[in-house]
Amino acid sequence: MTGATRVLVLNAGSSSVKYQLIDMVDGTRLAAGLVERIGEHAGRLVHTPHGGDRREAVRPFADHAAALKAVAEELAADGRGLDSPELAAIGHRVVHGGKRFTAPTVVTDEVLTEIRRLVPVAPLHNPANITGIEVARGLRPDLPQVAVFDTAFHTTIPEHAARYAIDTAVADRHRVRRYGFHGTSHQYVSRATARLLGRDPAELNVIVLHLGNGASASAVAGGVCVETSMGLTPLEGLVMGTRSGDVDAGVVFHLHRVGGLSVDEIDDLLNRRSGLLGLAGENDMREILRRVEEQDDPAARLALDAYVHRLRKYLGAYYAVLGRVDAIAFTAGVGENAAPVRAAATAGLTELGIVVDPELNSVRSTEARVISAEYSRVTVAVVPTDEELEIAQQAFTLVHPSH
Numbered sequence: 001m002t003g004a005t006r007v008l009v010l011n012a013g014s015s016s017v018k019y020q021l022i023d024m025v026d027g028t029r030l031a032a033g034l035v036e037r038i039g040e041h042a043g044r045l046v047h048t049p050h051g052g053d054r055r056e057a058v059r060p061f062a063d064h065a066a067a068l069k070a071v072a073e074e075l076a077a078d079g080r081g082l083d084s085p086e087l088a089a090i091g092h093r094v095v096h097g098g099k100r101f102t103a104p105t106v107v108t109d110e111v112l113t114e115i116r117r118l119v120p121v122a123p124l125h126n127p128a129n130i131t132g133i134e135v136a137r138g139l140r141p142d143l144p145q146v147a148v149f150d151t152a153f154h155t156t157i158p159e160h161a162a163r164y165a166i167d168t169a170v171a172d173r174h175r176v177r178r179y180g181f182h183g184t185s186h187q188y189v190s191r192a193t194a195r196l197l198g199r200d201p202a203e204l205n206v207i208v209l210h211l212g213n214g215a216s217a218s219a220v221a222g223g224v225c226v227e228t229s230m231g232l233t234p235l236e237g238l239v240m241g242t243r244s245g246d247v248d249a250g251v252v253f254h255l256h257r258v259g260g261l262s263v264d265e266i267d268d269l270l271n272r273r274s275g276l277l278g279l280a281g282e283n284d285m286r287e288i289l290r291r292v293e294e295q296d297d298p299a300a301r302l303a304l305d306a307y308v309h310r311l312r313k314y315l316g317a318y319y320a321v322l323g324r325v326d327a328i329a330f331t332a333g334v335g336e337n338a339a340p341v342r343a344a345a346t347a348g349l350t351e352l353g354i355v356v357d358p359e360l361n362s363v364r365s366t367e368a369r370v371i372s373a374e375y376s377r378v379t380v381a382v383v384p385t386d387e388e389l390e391i392a393q394q395a396f397t398l399v400h401p402s403h
């Protein structure tokens with residue numbers, strides 16, 4: 001293959017930027033890294049070039065623009081700067097695509113305006129995604145900037161699952177419905193699960209549990225998403241690091257009318273100070289598990305139990321939605337690494353045909369692997385997600401449809 005074959009992928013989060021430079025001919029990761037704690041006193045950049053040593057810098061990064069400039073400098077230091085003629089596109093994770101964006105899209109001014117209009121329904125995410133696009137475009141105005149939307153994979157969810165049972169006219173006017181997020185990951189992992197089992201995705205029903213900082217579940221029937229736990233915004237569903245997941249909407253009225261909290265304060269409470277953080281003062285699952293195991297800490301125990309209980313409720317619900325489940329796939333930071341969470345989420349479900357093998361579950365590996373017992377009717381697997389590769393492939397296919 002000749003010409004430009006590389007894609008730089010930017011995944012800009014609220015306080016971090018993850019990036020990868022991938023050669024699409026053979027999938028080589030030419031560079032991977034992240035900048036975290038953007039806007040704080042002590043930021044950190046970690047950069048790993050292909051075949052080279054990991055470099056780390058601890059210093060402040062005032063904002064996303066400063067972080068992206070630092071990323072560009074690291075890539076340039078490897079001789080793979082953003083000015084490289086081998087770059088075919090820059091792929092951006094964009095969290096909310098609303099109803100309009102159902103596929104990867106080349107960003108124009110008009111597309112950017114639409115992504116900006118969706119900021120109120122993805123306040124933690126879309127602003128950072130927009131900055132990423134603007135900075136990258138400033139550095140390489142000649143290159144296609146491709147937006148790959150978290151919501152896209154969920155556009156197949158049937159109307160009766162996507163609708164909230166509220167007045168249709170009000171819902172339509174304000175575009176209130178279930179959009180769902182982490183779609184790029186749910187799509188990648190459901191297919192990777194089929195590959196692991198040597199099956200065609202079209203004949204497989206899978207429940208995907210994406211458990212990272214944000215967490216969501218999805219039900220995928222024959223490769224098509226039919227239900228997911230996040231809703232209008234990435235707040236609904238599972239208990240997360242700092243987000244509550246499901247609460248009675250009446251909680252909002254109560255906190256406002258009786259508790260005297262403003263709407264902005266309630267937003268901040270539910271999105272940034274709830275979940276594991278709200279229950280145990282700590283949003284990192286590693287620390288929660290450590291406190292449970294080493295200190296038998298009651299707050300950490302409650303947080304872990306609430307997290308697992310919610311997960312089990314969704315597992316049961318999606319089992320009923322699908323009718324037949326072939327596989328359950330655990331993915332993202334917690335799903336890939338936290339064996340105790342996987343064990344607790346699946347314990348005592350023999351009647352549902354779900355039996356996890358404790359020994360297989362305790363194996364540490366970065367590879368996709370089966371953790372259920374041989375006789376388990378439902379295959380339970382750990383399937384590492386790769387949102388960056390999926391974004392790079394979708395972006396490259398869009399700009400080079402022939403490859």
Ligand SMILES: Nc1ncnc2c1ncn2[C@@H]1O[C@H](COP(=O)(O)OP(=O)(O)O)[C@@H](O)[C@H]1O
Nearest residue numbers: 211212213214283284285286332333334337338
């Ligand atoms: N070894 C581990 N055991 C338990 N939890 C882990 C482990 N490694 C990472 N995690 C958890 O994974 C979460 C972050 O997941 P990740 O997928 O990296 O998040 P995101 O991409 O949403 O920022 C954190 O809660 C972290 O504690």
Ligand SMILES: CC(=O)OP(=O)(O)O
Nearest residue numbers: 181182212213214234
């Ligand atoms: C949509 C979402 O929750 O993303 P993240 O897990 O990256 O916060």
Ligand SMILES: [Mg+2]
Nearest residue numbers: 212213214332
């Ligand atoms: Mg993630």
